[in-house]
Amino acid sequence: MxxxxxxxxxxxxxxxxxxxxxxxxxxxxxxxxxxxxxxxxxxxxxxxxxxTEGYQQDAKAILQGAKFTEAYSEMVIVKDIELYSLCEHHMLPFFGKAHVAYIPNGYITGLSKLARVVDVFARRLQVQERLTHQILDAIQETLQPQGVAVVIEAQHLCMMMRGVQKQNSVTTTSAFSGQFGDGTTRAEFMRLIGK
Ligand SMILES: Nc1nc2c(ncn2[C@@H]2O[C@H](COP(=O)(O)OP(=O)(O)OP(=O)(O)O)[C@@H](O)[C@H]2O)c(=O)[nH]1
Ligand SMILES: [Zn+2]
Known part of the structure:
Protein backbone atom coordinates (compact mmCIF):
# COMPACT_ATOMS: atom_id res chain seq x y z
CA MET A 1 0.00 0.00 0.00
CA THR A 52 10.09 4.55 11.44
CA GLU A 53 6.89 3.77 9.52
CA GLY A 54 8.54 5.01 6.33
CA TYR A 55 10.10 1.54 5.92
CA GLN A 56 6.59 0.20 5.22
CA GLN A 57 5.76 2.91 2.67
CA ASP A 58 6.48 3.29 -1.02
CA ALA A 59 7.27 6.84 -2.14
CA LYS A 60 7.04 6.03 -5.83
CA ALA A 61 3.58 4.48 -5.41
CA ILE A 62 2.46 7.64 -3.60
CA LEU A 63 3.60 9.84 -6.50
CA GLN A 64 2.20 7.45 -9.14
CA GLY A 65 -1.14 7.51 -7.32
CA ALA A 66 -1.59 11.20 -8.13
CA LYS A 67 0.25 11.60 -11.43
CA PHE A 68 -1.69 13.75 -13.86
CA THR A 69 -1.04 14.68 -17.49
CA GLU A 70 -0.56 18.45 -17.68
CA ALA A 71 1.23 20.78 -20.09
CA TYR A 72 2.54 23.12 -17.32
CA SER A 73 6.29 23.32 -17.62
CA GLU A 74 7.37 26.02 -15.17
CA MET A 75 8.89 25.38 -11.76
CA VAL A 76 6.60 23.96 -9.05
CA ILE A 77 7.92 24.61 -5.54
CA VAL A 78 6.62 23.40 -2.20
CA LYS A 79 8.73 25.07 0.43
CA ASP A 80 8.94 24.95 4.23
CA ILE A 81 7.79 21.33 4.54
CA GLU A 82 8.53 20.56 8.18
CA LEU A 83 10.32 17.30 8.79
CA TYR A 84 11.29 15.17 11.75
CA SER A 85 13.76 12.34 11.34
CA LEU A 86 16.13 10.25 13.45
CA CYS A 87 19.88 10.27 12.94
CA GLU A 88 21.14 6.77 12.39
CA HIS A 89 24.20 7.29 14.56
CA HIS A 90 22.47 8.16 17.83
CA MET A 91 18.78 7.62 17.04
CA LEU A 92 18.17 11.17 18.23
CA PRO A 93 15.90 13.50 16.26
CA PHE A 94 16.95 15.94 13.64
CA PHE A 95 14.30 18.35 12.46
CA GLY A 96 13.83 21.28 10.14
CA LYS A 97 12.42 22.10 6.75
CA ALA A 98 12.54 20.65 3.27
CA HIS A 99 12.08 22.70 0.11
CA VAL A 100 11.15 20.62 -2.92
CA ALA A 101 10.80 21.74 -6.55
CA TYR A 102 10.42 20.14 -9.94
CA ILE A 103 9.91 21.28 -13.51
CA PRO A 104 7.22 19.08 -15.12
CA ASN A 105 7.74 17.26 -18.36
CA GLY A 106 4.19 16.29 -19.28
CA TYR A 107 3.15 15.17 -15.80
CA ILE A 108 2.42 16.87 -12.51
CA THR A 109 1.74 15.27 -9.13
CA GLY A 110 -0.53 16.17 -6.24
CA LEU A 111 1.19 18.82 -4.10
CA SER A 112 0.54 16.96 -0.86
CA LYS A 113 2.33 13.95 -2.32
CA LEU A 114 5.62 15.88 -2.32
CA ALA A 115 5.23 16.44 1.42
CA ARG A 116 4.27 12.78 1.90
CA VAL A 117 7.42 11.69 0.08
CA VAL A 118 9.46 13.80 2.52
CA ASP A 119 7.77 11.96 5.42
CA VAL A 120 8.28 8.51 3.87
CA PHE A 121 12.04 9.00 3.85
CA ALA A 122 12.24 11.09 7.04
CA ARG A 123 10.50 8.39 9.09
CA ARG A 124 13.50 6.09 9.00
CA LEU A 125 16.98 6.07 10.53
CA GLN A 126 18.75 8.57 8.35
CA VAL A 127 21.60 10.87 7.55
CA GLN A 128 20.50 14.20 6.14
CA GLU A 129 22.49 13.73 2.94
CA ARG A 130 20.81 10.40 2.06
CA LEU A 131 17.38 11.76 2.96
CA THR A 132 17.94 14.63 0.50
CA HIS A 133 18.94 12.27 -2.32
CA GLN A 134 16.18 9.75 -1.71
CA ILE A 135 13.52 12.46 -2.01
CA LEU A 136 15.07 13.70 -5.25
CA ASP A 137 15.44 10.21 -6.76
CA ALA A 138 11.84 9.21 -6.02
CA ILE A 139 10.50 12.31 -7.79
CA GLN A 140 12.95 12.09 -10.68
CA GLU A 141 12.29 8.40 -11.35
CA THR A 142 8.49 8.62 -11.05
CA LEU A 143 7.58 11.87 -12.81
CA GLN A 144 10.65 12.03 -15.07
CA PRO A 145 10.48 15.81 -14.93
CA GLN A 146 12.90 18.27 -16.54
CA GLY A 147 14.58 18.65 -13.18
CA VAL A 148 14.22 18.25 -9.41
CA ALA A 149 15.66 20.33 -6.55
CA VAL A 150 15.67 19.44 -2.86
CA VAL A 151 17.10 21.58 -0.07
CA ILE A 152 16.93 20.52 3.58
CA GLU A 153 17.82 22.71 6.54
CA ALA A 154 17.94 20.87 9.85
CA GLN A 155 19.14 20.93 13.42
CA HIS A 156 20.47 17.74 14.96
CA LEU A 157 19.72 17.03 18.61
CA CYS A 158 22.79 14.77 18.74
CA MET A 159 24.82 17.97 18.23
CA MET A 160 22.70 20.01 20.66
CA MET A 161 21.80 17.85 23.68
CA ARG A 162 25.06 15.91 23.75
CA GLY A 163 28.40 15.63 21.99
CA VAL A 164 29.63 18.97 20.69
CA GLN A 165 26.59 20.78 22.25
CA LYS A 166 26.15 23.51 19.64
CA GLN A 167 22.68 25.01 19.93
CA ASN A 168 22.50 27.20 16.85
CA SER A 169 24.14 25.31 14.04
CA VAL A 170 21.95 24.49 11.07
CA THR A 171 22.98 21.93 8.46
CA THR A 172 21.95 22.56 4.88
CA THR A 173 22.02 19.81 2.26
CA SER A 174 20.91 20.02 -1.36
CA ALA A 175 20.48 17.85 -4.41
CA PHE A 176 19.71 18.92 -7.96
CA SER A 177 18.97 17.12 -11.21
CA GLY A 178 18.29 18.04 -14.83
CA GLN A 179 17.60 21.71 -15.49
CA PHE A 180 18.56 22.65 -11.93
CA GLY A 181 22.12 21.98 -13.05
CA ASP A 182 21.80 25.27 -14.89
CA GLY A 183 22.98 28.18 -12.74
CA THR A 184 20.10 30.51 -13.66
CA THR A 185 17.37 27.94 -12.89
CA ARG A 186 19.04 26.99 -9.64
CA ALA A 187 19.43 30.66 -8.66
CA GLU A 188 15.73 31.27 -9.34
CA PHE A 189 14.82 28.30 -7.11
CA MET A 190 17.11 29.54 -4.33
CA ARG A 191 15.60 33.02 -4.60
CA LEU A 192 12.04 31.65 -4.46
CA ILE A 193 12.77 29.62 -1.30
CA GLY A 194 14.34 32.72 0.21
CA LYS A 195 17.98 31.62 0.18
N1 LIG B 1 27.06 13.54 7.72
C1 LIG B 1 26.18 13.43 8.71
N2 LIG B 1 26.62 13.26 9.95
C2 LIG B 1 25.68 13.17 10.92
C3 LIG B 1 24.32 13.26 10.71
N3 LIG B 1 23.69 13.14 11.90
C4 LIG B 1 24.66 12.98 12.82
N4 LIG B 1 25.88 13.00 12.24
C5 LIG B 1 27.25 12.87 12.77
O1 LIG B 1 27.65 11.53 12.86
C6 LIG B 1 28.90 11.53 13.50
C7 LIG B 1 29.14 10.23 14.24
O2 LIG B 1 30.45 10.33 14.71
P1 LIG B 1 31.11 9.38 15.80
O3 LIG B 1 32.46 9.92 16.14
O4 LIG B 1 31.00 7.96 15.34
O5 LIG B 1 30.10 9.52 17.02
P2 LIG B 1 30.28 10.34 18.38
O6 LIG B 1 31.48 9.87 19.13
O7 LIG B 1 28.98 10.24 19.13
O8 LIG B 1 30.54 11.82 17.85
P3 LIG B 1 30.18 13.24 18.46
O9 LIG B 1 28.78 13.55 18.05
O10 LIG B 1 31.18 14.18 17.84
O11 LIG B 1 30.32 13.16 19.96
C8 LIG B 1 28.89 12.78 14.37
O12 LIG B 1 29.88 13.64 13.85
C9 LIG B 1 27.48 13.38 14.15
O13 LIG B 1 27.48 14.80 14.19
C10 LIG B 1 23.89 13.46 9.37
O14 LIG B 1 22.70 13.53 9.05
N5 LIG B 1 24.85 13.54 8.42
ZN1 LIG C 1 23.35 11.73 15.68
Missing part, protein backbone atom coordinates in the same frame (compact mmCIF):
# COMPACT_ATOMS: atom_id res chain seq x y z
CA UNK A 2 1.30 3.45 -0.90
CA UNK A 3 0.61 5.25 2.34
CA UNK A 4 -0.19 2.88 5.14
CA UNK A 5 -1.02 4.60 8.41
CA UNK A 6 -0.32 2.73 11.61
CA UNK A 7 -3.77 1.81 12.83
CA UNK A 8 -2.84 -1.46 14.43
CA UNK A 9 0.67 -2.18 15.57
CA UNK A 10 2.45 -5.41 14.70
CA UNK A 11 2.07 -7.46 17.88
CA UNK A 12 5.36 -9.32 17.59
CA UNK A 13 7.35 -6.12 16.99
CA UNK A 14 5.50 -4.23 19.73
CA UNK A 15 6.01 -6.99 22.30
CA UNK A 16 9.70 -7.33 21.40
CA UNK A 17 10.25 -3.60 21.77
CA UNK A 18 8.31 -3.46 25.06
CA UNK A 19 10.57 -6.16 26.50
CA UNK A 20 13.69 -4.33 25.35
CA UNK A 21 12.59 -0.88 26.55
CA UNK A 22 11.63 -2.35 29.93
CA UNK A 23 15.18 -3.62 30.24
CA UNK A 24 16.56 -0.25 29.05
CA UNK A 25 14.73 1.50 31.88
CA UNK A 26 16.32 -0.85 34.40
CA UNK A 27 19.76 -0.48 32.82
CA UNK A 28 19.68 3.32 33.20
CA UNK A 29 18.84 2.86 36.88
CA UNK A 30 15.11 3.49 36.80
CA UNK A 31 12.39 1.59 38.62
CA UNK A 32 10.51 0.26 35.59
CA UNK A 33 7.60 -0.70 37.86
CA UNK A 34 6.85 2.75 39.23
CA UNK A 35 3.50 4.18 38.23
CA UNK A 36 4.69 6.79 35.73
CA UNK A 37 6.84 4.29 33.85
CA UNK A 38 4.53 1.30 33.79
CA UNK A 39 3.21 2.02 30.31
CA UNK A 40 6.37 3.77 29.03
CA UNK A 41 7.84 0.75 27.20
CA UNK A 42 4.56 0.32 25.34
CA UNK A 43 4.28 4.03 24.53
CA UNK A 44 7.86 4.11 23.29
CA UNK A 45 7.35 0.92 21.26
CA UNK A 46 4.44 2.59 19.47
CA UNK A 47 6.27 5.91 19.07
CA UNK A 48 9.29 4.18 17.50
CA UNK A 49 7.09 2.30 15.07
CA UNK A 50 5.43 5.57 14.06
CA UNK A 51 8.80 7.35 13.69
Missing amino acids: AYKKIESYDEKVTNGLIKNYHECLQLIGEDAEREGLLKTPERLAKAMQFL
Whole structure:
Protein backbone atom coordinates (compact mmCIF):
# COMPACT_ATOMS: atom_id res chain seq x y z
CA MET A 1 0.00 0.00 0.00
CA ALA A 2 1.30 3.45 -0.90
CA TYR A 3 0.61 5.25 2.34
CA LYS A 4 -0.19 2.88 5.14
CA LYS A 5 -1.02 4.60 8.41
CA ILE A 6 -0.32 2.73 11.61
CA GLU A 7 -3.77 1.81 12.83
CA SER A 8 -2.84 -1.46 14.43
CA TYR A 9 0.67 -2.18 15.57
CA ASP A 10 2.45 -5.41 14.70
CA GLU A 11 2.07 -7.46 17.88
CA LYS A 12 5.36 -9.32 17.59
CA VAL A 13 7.35 -6.12 16.99
CA THR A 14 5.50 -4.23 19.73
CA ASN A 15 6.01 -6.99 22.30
CA GLY A 16 9.70 -7.33 21.40
CA LEU A 17 10.25 -3.60 21.77
CA ILE A 18 8.31 -3.46 25.06
CA LYS A 19 10.57 -6.16 26.50
CA ASN A 20 13.69 -4.33 25.35
CA TYR A 21 12.59 -0.88 26.55
CA HIS A 22 11.63 -2.35 29.93
CA GLU A 23 15.18 -3.62 30.24
CA CYS A 24 16.56 -0.25 29.05
CA LEU A 25 14.73 1.50 31.88
CA GLN A 26 16.32 -0.85 34.40
CA LEU A 27 19.76 -0.48 32.82
CA ILE A 28 19.68 3.32 33.20
CA GLY A 29 18.84 2.86 36.88
CA GLU A 30 15.11 3.49 36.80
CA ASP A 31 12.39 1.59 38.62
CA ALA A 32 10.51 0.26 35.59
CA GLU A 33 7.60 -0.70 37.86
CA ARG A 34 6.85 2.75 39.23
CA GLU A 35 3.50 4.18 38.23
CA GLY A 36 4.69 6.79 35.73
CA LEU A 37 6.84 4.29 33.85
CA LEU A 38 4.53 1.30 33.79
CA LYS A 39 3.21 2.02 30.31
CA THR A 40 6.37 3.77 29.03
CA PRO A 41 7.84 0.75 27.20
CA GLU A 42 4.56 0.32 25.34
CA ARG A 43 4.28 4.03 24.53
CA LEU A 44 7.86 4.11 23.29
CA ALA A 45 7.35 0.92 21.26
CA LYS A 46 4.44 2.59 19.47
CA ALA A 47 6.27 5.91 19.07
CA MET A 48 9.29 4.18 17.50
CA GLN A 49 7.09 2.30 15.07
CA PHE A 50 5.43 5.57 14.06
CA LEU A 51 8.80 7.35 13.69
CA THR A 52 10.09 4.55 11.44
CA GLU A 53 6.89 3.77 9.52
CA GLY A 54 8.54 5.01 6.33
CA TYR A 55 10.10 1.54 5.92
CA GLN A 56 6.59 0.20 5.22
CA GLN A 57 5.76 2.91 2.67
CA ASP A 58 6.48 3.29 -1.02
CA ALA A 59 7.27 6.84 -2.14
CA LYS A 60 7.04 6.03 -5.83
CA ALA A 61 3.58 4.48 -5.41
CA ILE A 62 2.46 7.64 -3.60
CA LEU A 63 3.60 9.84 -6.50
CA GLN A 64 2.20 7.45 -9.14
CA GLY A 65 -1.14 7.51 -7.32
CA ALA A 66 -1.59 11.20 -8.13
CA LYS A 67 0.25 11.60 -11.43
CA PHE A 68 -1.69 13.75 -13.86
CA THR A 69 -1.04 14.68 -17.49
CA GLU A 70 -0.56 18.45 -17.68
CA ALA A 71 1.23 20.78 -20.09
CA TYR A 72 2.54 23.12 -17.32
CA SER A 73 6.29 23.32 -17.62
CA GLU A 74 7.37 26.02 -15.17
CA MET A 75 8.89 25.38 -11.76
CA VAL A 76 6.60 23.96 -9.05
CA ILE A 77 7.92 24.61 -5.54
CA VAL A 78 6.62 23.40 -2.20
CA LYS A 79 8.73 25.07 0.43
CA ASP A 80 8.94 24.95 4.23
CA ILE A 81 7.79 21.33 4.54
CA GLU A 82 8.53 20.56 8.18
CA LEU A 83 10.32 17.30 8.79
CA TYR A 84 11.29 15.17 11.75
CA SER A 85 13.76 12.34 11.34
CA LEU A 86 16.13 10.25 13.45
CA CYS A 87 19.88 10.27 12.94
CA GLU A 88 21.14 6.77 12.39
CA HIS A 89 24.20 7.29 14.56
CA HIS A 90 22.47 8.16 17.83
CA MET A 91 18.78 7.62 17.04
CA LEU A 92 18.17 11.17 18.23
CA PRO A 93 15.90 13.50 16.26
CA PHE A 94 16.95 15.94 13.64
CA PHE A 95 14.30 18.35 12.46
CA GLY A 96 13.83 21.28 10.14
CA LYS A 97 12.42 22.10 6.75
CA ALA A 98 12.54 20.65 3.27
CA HIS A 99 12.08 22.70 0.11
CA VAL A 100 11.15 20.62 -2.92
CA ALA A 101 10.80 21.74 -6.55
CA TYR A 102 10.42 20.14 -9.94
CA ILE A 103 9.91 21.28 -13.51
CA PRO A 104 7.22 19.08 -15.12
CA ASN A 105 7.74 17.26 -18.36
CA GLY A 106 4.19 16.29 -19.28
CA TYR A 107 3.15 15.17 -15.80
CA ILE A 108 2.42 16.87 -12.51
CA THR A 109 1.74 15.27 -9.13
CA GLY A 110 -0.53 16.17 -6.24
CA LEU A 111 1.19 18.82 -4.10
CA SER A 112 0.54 16.96 -0.86
CA LYS A 113 2.33 13.95 -2.32
CA LEU A 114 5.62 15.88 -2.32
CA ALA A 115 5.23 16.44 1.42
CA ARG A 116 4.27 12.78 1.90
CA VAL A 117 7.42 11.69 0.08
CA VAL A 118 9.46 13.80 2.52
CA ASP A 119 7.77 11.96 5.42
CA VAL A 120 8.28 8.51 3.87
CA PHE A 121 12.04 9.00 3.85
CA ALA A 122 12.24 11.09 7.04
CA ARG A 123 10.50 8.39 9.09
CA ARG A 124 13.50 6.09 9.00
CA LEU A 125 16.98 6.07 10.53
CA GLN A 126 18.75 8.57 8.35
CA VAL A 127 21.60 10.87 7.55
CA GLN A 128 20.50 14.20 6.14
CA GLU A 129 22.49 13.73 2.94
CA ARG A 130 20.81 10.40 2.06
CA LEU A 131 17.38 11.76 2.96
CA THR A 132 17.94 14.63 0.50
CA HIS A 133 18.94 12.27 -2.32
CA GLN A 134 16.18 9.75 -1.71
CA ILE A 135 13.52 12.46 -2.01
CA LEU A 136 15.07 13.70 -5.25
CA ASP A 137 15.44 10.21 -6.76
CA ALA A 138 11.84 9.21 -6.02
CA ILE A 139 10.50 12.31 -7.79
CA GLN A 140 12.95 12.09 -10.68
CA GLU A 141 12.29 8.40 -11.35
CA THR A 142 8.49 8.62 -11.05
CA LEU A 143 7.58 11.87 -12.81
CA GLN A 144 10.65 12.03 -15.07
CA PRO A 145 10.48 15.81 -14.93
CA GLN A 146 12.90 18.27 -16.54
CA GLY A 147 14.58 18.65 -13.18
CA VAL A 148 14.22 18.25 -9.41
CA ALA A 149 15.66 20.33 -6.55
CA VAL A 150 15.67 19.44 -2.86
CA VAL A 151 17.10 21.58 -0.07
CA ILE A 152 16.93 20.52 3.58
CA GLU A 153 17.82 22.71 6.54
CA ALA A 154 17.94 20.87 9.85
CA GLN A 155 19.14 20.93 13.42
CA HIS A 156 20.47 17.74 14.96
CA LEU A 157 19.72 17.03 18.61
CA CYS A 158 22.79 14.77 18.74
CA MET A 159 24.82 17.97 18.23
CA MET A 160 22.70 20.01 20.66
CA MET A 161 21.80 17.85 23.68
CA ARG A 162 25.06 15.91 23.75
CA GLY A 163 28.40 15.63 21.99
CA VAL A 164 29.63 18.97 20.69
CA GLN A 165 26.59 20.78 22.25
CA LYS A 166 26.15 23.51 19.64
CA GLN A 167 22.68 25.01 19.93
CA ASN A 168 22.50 27.20 16.85
CA SER A 169 24.14 25.31 14.04
CA VAL A 170 21.95 24.49 11.07
CA THR A 171 22.98 21.93 8.46
CA THR A 172 21.95 22.56 4.88
CA THR A 173 22.02 19.81 2.26
CA SER A 174 20.91 20.02 -1.36
CA ALA A 175 20.48 17.85 -4.41
CA PHE A 176 19.71 18.92 -7.96
CA SER A 177 18.97 17.12 -11.21
CA GLY A 178 18.29 18.04 -14.83
CA GLN A 179 17.60 21.71 -15.49
CA PHE A 180 18.56 22.65 -11.93
CA GLY A 181 22.12 21.98 -13.05
CA ASP A 182 21.80 25.27 -14.89
CA GLY A 183 22.98 28.18 -12.74
CA THR A 184 20.10 30.51 -13.66
CA THR A 185 17.37 27.94 -12.89
CA ARG A 186 19.04 26.99 -9.64
CA ALA A 187 19.43 30.66 -8.66
CA GLU A 188 15.73 31.27 -9.34
CA PHE A 189 14.82 28.30 -7.11
CA MET A 190 17.11 29.54 -4.33
CA ARG A 191 15.60 33.02 -4.60
CA LEU A 192 12.04 31.65 -4.46
CA ILE A 193 12.77 29.62 -1.30
CA GLY A 194 14.34 32.72 0.21
CA LYS A 195 17.98 31.62 0.18
N1 LIG B 1 27.06 13.54 7.72
C1 LIG B 1 26.18 13.43 8.71
N2 LIG B 1 26.62 13.26 9.95
C2 LIG B 1 25.68 13.17 10.92
C3 LIG B 1 24.32 13.26 10.71
N3 LIG B 1 23.69 13.14 11.90
C4 LIG B 1 24.66 12.98 12.82
N4 LIG B 1 25.88 13.00 12.24
C5 LIG B 1 27.25 12.87 12.77
O1 LIG B 1 27.65 11.53 12.86
C6 LIG B 1 28.90 11.53 13.50
C7 LIG B 1 29.14 10.23 14.24
O2 LIG B 1 30.45 10.33 14.71
P1 LIG B 1 31.11 9.38 15.80
O3 LIG B 1 32.46 9.92 16.14
O4 LIG B 1 31.00 7.96 15.34
O5 LIG B 1 30.10 9.52 17.02
P2 LIG B 1 30.28 10.34 18.38
O6 LIG B 1 31.48 9.87 19.13
O7 LIG B 1 28.98 10.24 19.13
O8 LIG B 1 30.54 11.82 17.85
P3 LIG B 1 30.18 13.24 18.46
O9 LIG B 1 28.78 13.55 18.05
O10 LIG B 1 31.18 14.18 17.84
O11 LIG B 1 30.32 13.16 19.96
C8 LIG B 1 28.89 12.78 14.37
O12 LIG B 1 29.88 13.64 13.85
C9 LIG B 1 27.48 13.38 14.15
O13 LIG B 1 27.48 14.80 14.19
C10 LIG B 1 23.89 13.46 9.37
O14 LIG B 1 22.70 13.53 9.05
N5 LIG B 1 24.85 13.54 8.42
ZN1 LIG C 1 23.35 11.73 15.68
